[in-house]
Amino acid sequence: MAAGAVVYTFTGSLADVDRGVYDELSLRVARHPSETDAFMMTRVLAYCLELEEGIAFSEGVSSTDEPAVIVRDRTGRLTAWIEVGAPDAERLHFGSKKADRTVIYTHRDPNKVLALWAGKKIHEAERIVLHSFDPGFIDAAVAVLERRNAITVSVTERQLYLDLNGVTLSSVVHDHPLG
Incomplete structure (x- = not known):
């Protein structure tokens, strides 16, 4: 954990009817000093929406060689590279080559984020x-x-x-294919 990081806990449950995933949640999330609350909240939601065996938070923004959330199989092989925010094209290219699956969750305007990658080389962007x-x-x-x-x-x-x-919110999870 980075010096100055603030730890948040999230306790409750997940019911993802779309994927048939139901689980109790008990998460400890370290928010790096340079990370915004919006980025951290998006990271927590990405974790919940991608929950599967082998999922974990990485070192977050302080890690340059891992995404915000990562999934490894039982052998340690990287199966999912889950980015948050607006990572650069090189990082997506790198992650897409390393993992079987790459996804991004953003708290920003998706059209502006997609524009950042237009015309850039990203492995298997489609x-x-x-x-x-x-x-x-x-x-x-x-x-x-x-x-x-x-x-x-x-x-x-x-x-x-x-x-x-105790506050109930709702949103559609919008999908924006890169390719």
Whole structure:
């Protein structure tokens, strides 16, 4: 954990009807001093929406050779490279070559993020998807964020329902293919 990092906890449950994933959540998330609350909240949601065996948070923004969230199989082989925010094209190219699957979750305007990659060389860009949320959704979640959080995440037909510390929010999970 980076010096000066603030630890947040998220305790609750996940019901992802779309993928048939149901689990109890008990997450400890270190927010790096240079990381915004919006980035961290997006990282938590990416973790929940991608939850599978072998998933873990990486060192976050302080790690240059791993994405925000990573999935490894039982042998340690990298199976999913999950970025958050607006990573540069070189990083996506690198991640796409290393992992079986690469996805991005952003709290920013998806059109502006996609424009950053236009015309850039990204390995298997046609297989990469940028996921975004409705405008204001992440900001509303950040507004009720505390150091210790009660969270319930439900997903059905790409509609995300988030109950965070007693406040219920919802958003469509929008998919924007790169290629």
